[in-house]
Amino acid sequence: MSIVTNKELLDRAKAGHYAVAAFNTNNLEYTQAILRAAAELCAPVIIEAAKSEIDYMDGHVFVAMVTAMGAKLPIPIGIHLDHGPSYEEAVRCLNYGFKSVMYDGSSLPLEENIANTKMIVAAAHACGVSVEGEVGVIGQAVDGPEGKRNDMTGIADPDDCEKFVKETGVDCFAAAIGNAHGLYTRKPELRFGILEEIEKRTGIPLVLHGGTGIPQEDLRKAIAMGVSKINFSTVMRKGCIETLTATLNANPGDLDLMKMLTPAREKMVEIAKEHIVMCMSDHKA
């Protein structure tokens, strides 16, 4: 089908009470796996890449690759910048042909985050591109110094969220509600009361980062409260690397790179499908 904006995908998802799964990518096999999983489940999907992943692939090559693969598939696809660090990076992605950009100014004071996001919204909307913002810092799910975990820090304040959405004009935003990126070392405790309040005050589609390891029932509860996009990255990389390691160990000295990568790609198809179903976006294309 076609490459569409995240606004189009998320407005439909919010109305239909499901979330669009957004998977990070950084190479060919990874991208093939995500698109095959989505196509086989007739699901809309978002392919996203952070700055380091874009630099690794080259932004023009990334957009050309997804566009060429997507042209043959009967599903809508989003191409999105994940955790954009600056105005310059957002503009670079507009030039590459992204259909959505995220600006993550969550570690800045709120006023500064709002001012920067607003500038990006003006540039992106002039090009027909959607913008995702972030309020409240979403940390890493790792043990911090002195055994303290940092994955519960930075819970978003609903007042800040209301002000942020009103003043920036973003199309969707990620709010920190106890979620974190990476492998959780214990069950994440999402703050559903805060999520509910944020949805009530803002009304736009919400994004949940750090999808890896959040139980299905919590993902679905979040979707029922207005989450319309869920990001997954670590779970795909973990499955890929574990499978690749096992294949290499089982075939010492084998120099057929395609044979080594195929099982890892199959594993990523399986994982992507599992997470699309968790988001209830299968058969919603």
Ligand code: 13P
């Ligand atoms: P995970 O790596 O925890 O799945 O998080 C991905 C993410 O939120 C990308 O922005």
